[in-house]
Amino acid sequence: MNMELALQTFFDESRELLTDMERILLQLESFPGDAELRNALFRCVHTVKGSAGIFGFQHVVSFTHVVENVLDRLRTEEIHLSQLLADLLLRCRDHISLLVDIADPEDAVRLASASQRLLTELGPFHSVTPPQTPQAVVADSHQQHQWRLSVQIAADALRFGMDPLGFIGYLSRLGQLQVTTSSQAVPCLAELEPESCYLSFELALTTDASEALIKEAFELGNDLYQVQLECVQSAQLAKLSAGPPNDSSPELLARTIDKDAGQAHRRKPPAQxxxxxxxxxxxxxNLVGELVIASASVSLNAGHSGDAVSRESAANLNLLVEDIRNSSLELRMVAIGETFQRFQRVVRDLSAEIGKDIQLDITGAETELDKTVVEKIGDPLMHLVRNACDHGIELPAVRQQKGKLAQGLVQLNAYHESGAIVIEVNDDGNGLNRQKILAKAKEKHLLTGDGHLSDSEVFNLIFEPGFSTVEQVTNLSGRGVGMDVVKRNIEALRGSVELISPGTLGGTTFRIRLPLTLAIIDGFLARVGDATYVVPLDLVVECTELPKALCNADVVSTSHYINLRDEVLPIILLREHFMQPGTSGRRQNIIVVRHGAHKVGLVVDELLGEQQTVIKPLSGIFSHVKGLSGSTILGSGQVSLILDVPALLQQVSQREDSLDRSNNRHVRAPLAAC
Amino acid sequence: MKQSKRNDVVVMQTEQANEQQYLTFQLGQEMFAVGILHIREIIEYGNLTTVPLMPDFVSGVINLRGSVVPVIDLSIRFSRGQSQLSRRTCIVILEVDSAVSCAADSGSEVSALQEVGIIVDAVSEVLEIAPKDIEPAPTFGTRLRAEFIAGMGKVDGAFVILLNVQKALNVEEMAKLASVVEPLEQSHYG
Amino acid sequence: MSYFCHFNAEQGCLRVQGELTIYQASATLQAFRAACASMQLTQLDLSQVTDFDSAGLQLLLALKKSAPEVQLRHHSDAVIKVLSLTNLMTELDLDPLSGGV
Known part of the structure; x- marks a missing residue:
């Protein structure tokens, strides 16, 4: 482990800890009595401070030291978490994260005045004397203790990148340190193993730092260090050593430290x-993608050869490749929880700013999706959450007038549904005002003509570029940009967003549907004329032969619907839709696909079965094509096109709505599965 | 640094050697030529996948060792009707700079290269055409947009049309043309 | 980044230049062994040591154990820092008061 790597680990871990800190603080506001939360909060800051100390980041240490002290008093219930203190601690958290990010102590100067301001604000809450430098911290004498440490180091420590100089340096900054280095074990040159460690140390430390803070010095070393820690002044063996003072062998103590660490681990989710x-x-x-194609080609050739043995080998290979594909895609899957968690803070700060009382409820935090998708969904979600707080939730007084609770509720929810992840942003606020939106759309010239629009069409107008219904422009949303960007970003991820609202009855839900992964999918192949199309298998509900009576092209293309086992199913004739030349064969098949609540039947010439496919984006001159989401290469080497089912469904629902209007007839696909 | 400089020199030399070399091919009765530096490879015609809702000049896509490459029917693009397939028909894979507008004039670094295939009736030969044998493009008489022509090369007393690949296969422009074609259902809306 | 050991046999002086850490420990050990074997080593010049860690420290301790007569000279700041931290100044020929030789 070199220094750079260790530093990177420090940055990553600190960031995680600070994220935790924010989450815990917000939780603690709701459950101030939870001692476990208070402890966890303390541990976050404590660990950041400890690691920063190891790397000698004084600017981080001196600031976090005070915050740590406040949290320590909080956990021992000397002080209580008021709204004011929670605010302050959140700002301190932000500041620590700034301090950690600059890393170079030289640059810390420009944050010094900000540090000082926060420290002044923290004044009433902490019990440390002004801690400008760690030396000053040490100078606090009324709690000083003398500690004796005896450290045995595993022979492999240096090889693992653990240099005892690290903890000595750290301890020397905690207070006055006397080191006795035992070098008897170092052999002569002839016998020296240059990378083995032969040193051991006896240390005497005078400090006001807590025992936990001292132990921090050895935290990175895991079991490479065996530490015996003893508080001399009080003539008591440190609390952690259970055994009688003189018998306490290093092993015993090492074990107790381990046990302590083990408990800390158990409190956290047990993920390694x-x-x-x-x-x-x-x-x-990418390589797995190529492997999938190659393996499809092997199966195809084996099939052609007619050799049973090679067919069987190919089948085995295929199974393995499928496993490899799934496992490697899983590597990229992360829970959405962390993304959701960020919004606790957003909602909290925002509601304070706009004078509303809003609670954010999170469900389905453990739902997983591809990392690349997670990274790109943050911004659209941010906009929707802000929108819900700003436009959705009413002011407390208004809510009470309506007979609602003064506290508004915004919910973030995630779940898996047929190969997609669904994310919902829901608020119990105003709902959408159809008339207002229509008026606004006309004013902005987003609407031409006076055609009758369905509610859903009206609501979806807010996704049009340049639309905003709030007169008053706040500094957070309502700038009239955003909703269209939200929609575009989501569509760029092969996803879709819809808006559900019972109108002015109140409440709005944005439902985002995203594919679980952007790289490889299971596809269902179908032939239309001489073209082969791929339908994402997750979206396929069933495949069936089109009833003979309906195969007459005229019948189908004029009706747009068929009766499938007494169910009205809208259909798309792919041949007609894609304006392919030629006429359909005598036998036609239907692939019933579902996306969200909508179902549609795709009429094709022939069903070719399932295949794993690697998605190759269609770019360049195909960037504007509608109804296709990408391409893939089949085992034969032929290129096949992937259907964009959400886009096709959208076209159907538009067609349906226009039929609604012209025929004044309500036709909807029943929801029940067939 | 030293290393890359030496490499640059090598590249420069080969570029000079190739700069005057052109691949000539037949399209209907006419001879065209493309600078050899634009050419990736020449492959047999076949295995084309049609992409629906595209203008006629986009014949489809092919699989070129794992990447999906669009294929253009140059004959339609040049308003000369669809190519007649024969045993000699082939696909010439060219490299086109897809961020044309900025890079072509300033001569700055080539940014995004995209592979595009063109269907030609027959590939003839690789010729050396010296700059002195190249005449500026005529403004009329070629039945071709002037900007598609880089010049007229004199070969054995006859002229061949040297194509301006960057313009003739402008990805941006072709994408715009492609977006005009809309599925039928779209017209119902609004 | 550069590291090498230079042994001036005439003066009996071995000079370590650059880092003296675990990454160079093996090479430095070879150099120490060779210099000791020549029977001419009298002093080790540490003035050019830029980086120094526990592995380096052990090498000096081992050298002292094998050849107590060899004098360590001109300790660089990097070396002084470690020796003062570990309280090994006298053992490794550093005058605790002057902070260097």
Missing amino acids: HFRVQADKLDRLI
């Missing part, structure tokens, strides 16, 4: 992680 560079992972996924 391994950091991997993202581009290595991407390369792996």
